[in-house]
Amino acid sequence: MQHAICGDAGDTHEIAAWTSTYRVRRIALLQLSYLAPSVVRTILNGQQSADLSVKHLMALSKDLPFDWFAQAAYLGVR
Numbered sequence: 001m002q003h004a005i006c007g008d009a010g011d012t013h014e015i016a017a018w019t020s021t022y023r024v025r026r027i028a029l030l031q032l033s034y035l036a037p038s039v040v041r042t043i044l045n046g047q048q049s050a051d052l053s054v055k056h057l058m059a060l061s062k063d064l065p066f067d068w069f070a071q072a073a074y075l076g077v078r
Contacts, residue, residue, distance in 0.1 A: 032057065032061050032064070036072055052075060052077075057075075060075065
């Protein structure tokens with residue numbers, strides 16, 4: 001993306017390919033920014049289940065409920 005800002009990107013197809021590649025990741029990160037405080041605390045304390053990795057959390061983010069209690073249940077966090 002730095003190339004697009006500086007004006008030396010190949011062409012609009014290159015920029016479009018870059019932005020669409022990272023669109024899903026940006027959406028996932030945005031959704032994860034609203035994690036319940038109890039879920040964040042559990043993860044920061046290292047008390048989450050072993051299968052709740054960053055990769056798994058990113059994959060689960062698309063179906064993550066908005067309700068904090070529902071998030072904890074969905075992610076298996078107490």
